[in-house]
Amino acid sequence: MKFFHLSDLHLGRRIHEFSLLDDQRFILNQILSLVREEQPDGVLLAGDIYDKPVPPSEAVRLFDQFLTDLSGLSVSVFVISGNHDSAQRLAFGADLMRGSSVYVSPVYDGQVRQVRLTDSYGPVMVHLLPFLRPAAVRHALGDEEIDNSQKAAAAALSHMEIDRSCRNILVAHQFVTGAGRCESEEIPVGGLDSVEAALFDAFDYVALGHLHSPQTVGEKRVRYCGTPLKYSFSEAEQTKSVTVIELREKGEFSQKELPLTPLRDMRKLRGSYQELTARSFYEGFNREDYIHITLTEEEDILDGMAKLRVIYPNLMQLEYDNQRTRNRAAFAAAENVEAKSEQELFEELYEMQNNQPMSGEQKAFVRRLIEELKEKRLEERGQGER
Numbered sequence: 001m002k003f004f005h006l007s008d009l010h011l012g013r014r015i016h017e018f019s020l021l022d023d024q025r026f027i028l029n030q031i032l033s034l035v036r037e038e039q040p041d042g043v044l045l046a047g048d049i050y051d052k053p054v055p056p057s058e059a060v061r062l063f064d065q066f067l068t069d070l071s072g073l074s075v076s077v078f079v080i081s082g083n084h085d086s087a088q089r090l091a092f093g094a095d096l097m098r099g100s101s102v103y104v105s106p107v108y109d110g111q112v113r114q115v116r117l118t119d120s121y122g123p124v125m126v127h128l129l130p131f132l133r134p135a136a137v138r139h140a141l142g143d144e145e146i147d148n149s150q151k152a153a154a155a156a157l158s159h160m161e162i163d164r165s166c167r168n169i170l171v172a173h174q175f176v177t178g179a180g181r182c183e184s185e186e187i188p189v190g191g192l193d194s195v196e197a198a199l200f201d202a203f204d205y206v207a208l209g210h211l212h213s214p215q216t217v218g219e220k221r222v223r224y225c226g227t228p229l230k231y232s233f234s235e236a237e238q239t240k241s242v243t244v245i246e247l248r249e250k251g252e253f254s255q256k257e258l259p260l261t262p263l264r265d266m267r268k269l270r271g272s273y274q275e276l277t278a279r280s281f282y283e284g285f286n287r288e289d290y291i292h293i294t295l296t297e298e299e300d301i302l303d304g305m306a307k308l309r310v311i312y313p314n315l316m317q318l319e320y321d322n323q324r325t326r327n328r329a330a331f332a333a334a335e336n337v338e339a340k341s342e343q344e345l346f347e348e349l350y351e352m353q354n355n356q357p358m359s360g361e362q363k364a365f366v367r368r369l370i371e372e373l374k375e376k377r378l379e380e381r382g383q384g385e386r
Contacts, residue, residue, distance in 0.1 A: 002245070003246075005244070006043060006243075008212055021059065023264055025062055031242060045077065053089070130173065150199075171207045172208055176218075200222055214257065240262070244258060270294040273297055298322045343363070347363065
């Protein structure tokens with residue numbers, strides 16, 4: 001049984017006041033073409049369908065058309081809400097859409113919707129787990145001990161009926177510890193919103209949404225497919241894709257990525273004003289792309305943004321890298337370091353090196369160690385004075 005895994009469409013998104021609706025329409029039509037070619041049995045949409053809880057009407061119409069087109073291709077569609085979505089609004093008409101094989105997760109109330117499919121190897125159960133907020137799970141299950149995402153996810157999963165003898169797919173929208181992040185994501189620092197991949201041991205494949213970079217976490221079967229479009233310049237070097245999984249007998253599946261080509265790419269350009277405005281430089285790519293430019297002049301170009309937009313009409317950001325900006329950045333960094341405690345600096349260093357925040361136990365250990373070192377220094381200083 002074959003599935004397309006998609007997430008984080010963020011329909012209706014704007015970047016630096018540029019609407020991406022045409023780009024999103026283009027990429028959804030491209031995905032529809034791939035559905036026609038590959039003929040999957042289902043499409044998994046792992047949350048953040050919209051960019052805001054109250055999306056613009058154009059974004060709603062675009063998603064409505066996408067679902068209608070998928071239904072017309074006789075493909076089952078599985079949709080969950082993400083942290084950017086309103087679960088109530090997304091679930092409107094869910095019972096009616098079920099008749100067209102479009103399954104939408106309801107607002108979490110202690111139950112998780114399950115959909116049964118069957119092929120020559122037997123049943124496949126698709127479990128639709130919407131984005132979980134600890135408060136919502138605490139209220140639904142009446143458990144006052146649920147105060148973070150790890151506990152919320154563990155509690156929700158423990159209340160699910162999972163037949164381990166058949167193949168199980170989980171569609172979820174959470175931040176899994178150890179995954180890589182980028183600038184366009186809203187992930188709080190501190191670990192309260194992260195969950196451990198070990199929670200998903202009962203599933204043959206976990207279709208995750210929330211993070212914008214395509215990646216597996218720990219095991220091949222736990223995967224973020226990433227966004228179908230680039231939503232920040234930190235993603236400029238990424239190749240966006242659709243993840244395709246094919247389940248065979250229990251424990252056996254294959255995975256591949258189908259690359260997506262955007263209407264307008266995101267590019268980071270760097271150089272002098274003279275270099276970037278030379279025809280020989282910009283003739284090699286689409287000048288309609290979304291552009292971030294770093295100029296290396298020591299002096300600012302008068303009306304630089306307006307002048308560069310004559311050549312690059314979708315220039316989104318303009319900045320300078322010269323002695324002045326480097327000195328300013330160094331001064332700001334020095335001020336910032338001086339304002340932070342030893343504990344804060346150590347936690348930042350740990351997160352940079354390990355790509356995940358420290359646990360509460362680790363923080364407590366470092367706190368005790370710093371206090372012991374301070375006490376030892378005071379004792380040595382006192383002995384020296386005597």
